[in-house]
Amino acid sequence: MAVFTAVTETQLAQWMRDYDLGDVVDFRGIQSGIENSNFFLTTTRGEYVLTIFEKLTAEQLPFYLELMRHLASHRVPVPDPMPRADGTLFGLLHGKPAAIVTKLDGAPELAPGVEHCMEVGQMLARMHLAGRDFAFDQPNLRSLPWWEATVPTVLPFLADAQRELLTSELAHQQALFASDDYASLPGGPCHCDLFRDNALFAHVSPETGHTVRLGGFFDFYFAGCDKWVFDVAVTVNDWCVDLATGKLDAPRVEALLRAYQTVRPFTPAESRHWVDMLRAGAYRFWVSRLYDFYLPRSAELLKPHDPGHFERILRERRAGSAAGTPGAFHALSDLPRSCN
Known part of the structure; x- marks a missing residue:
């Protein structure tokens, strides 16, 4: 990620003495x-990624690292700390967790x-x-409480129509979060940031019969315990969208939801x-x-x-484009229901 904290070769070599890599x-x-300072790191033992955490504290970090270790142990392809x-799974570099x-x-x-x-x-x-x-439990730190705290800080920078949209949607989500229906939604650890640049696809030989193969998910540092359907929605909003208009692409939506539900x-x-x-x-x-744009932090x-x-995406979803309507979702209810 963006380099906020520079590291020299001498500093790295000294810090690496605590690793057998x-x-x-x-x-x-x-x-x-x-969000963080990330570096590609190649050693005589293999290829790695070094992350210096600019916001996350030493108290918060174990959740993310232990989650990745847990998922890797369950054969989910994710970076293994x-x-x-x-x-321990992290130390201090320039006084920051890494x-x-x-x-x-x-x-x-x-x-x-x-x-x-x-x-x-x-x-x-x-x-x-x-x-x-x-075993760990930590809420999604960018959920409703964060929205409620952050929205007032960006409202002064916005036009009237944007302020109305921001405040009206917040009220809608507050009502939803307070409902019994919302409480009943199943959940657990979620990625919460699974955009197309947070997944890798490995090269596949044509002889295998498969056109693509997922190499894995990474960048779990926005992860938290949330509703699983929220995690799916975040993913669909990026993987299945026309970037120019924010409109959902029906074939991609159906493909992702159908595969998930199998x-x-x-x-x-x-x-x-x-x-x-x-x-x-x-x-x-x-x-x-909005927060990062109007209230930026300095970075290299x-x-x-x-x-x-x-x-644009929020306005599209509020308008209820065809690929995002409940009907498109309900149409998948007769899929095979295996859990493997």
Whole structure:
């Protein structure tokens, strides 16, 4: 992610003494994102990613690292945190928590098709089920309480129509979150940020008969315990959308939801509130992008995302485009209901 904290080769070599990962061969910053300082790290033992956490505290970090370790142990392809000599999964670098995780194979697919969405949908459901016995519990830190605290800070920068949309949608979500229906939605550990640039696809030989193969999910540092259908909605809002208009693409939506439900079927309450969750997913990222755009932090390689993208998506979801209506969701209720 964006490099907020620079690290010299000498500092890295000294810090790496607490790891049994061999000698450093290559080390370079990753020039995208806005939350942490990430670096590709190659040693004589393998390829890794070093992350220095700019916001997360030492008290918060175990949830994320232990979640990745838990999922990796359940054969979900995610980065596996490397233990230090004392068995801990992170240490302090420049006074900030830092960790090393394995580097996944593959590259992001920034123009996903139906096949990519099928792979993502199935693996997302497997990830949700694998997290059911995870021992740690931490809420999604970018959910309703964060929206309520953050919205007042960005309202002064917005036009009247944007302020009305931001406040009216917040009221809608507050009412939903307070309902018995919302309380009944199943949930557990969620990625909460599964955009197309947070998954990798590995090269597949034509002889295998498969056109794509998911290499894995990464960047779990917005993860938290939330409603599973919210996690699906966040994913659909990115993987199945026309980036220029914010409109959903029906074939990709159907492919992702159909693949997800072959592993974990949806409940009736999830079906009823599918559009509400699409709206919640769009709202969460519109608020965070507004905050990063109008109240930025200094960074060596900071590239804030356009907040207008998720404003368009939220307006589309409120309008109820055809691919995002409850009908499209209910149509999948007769799918096979295996949980493997």
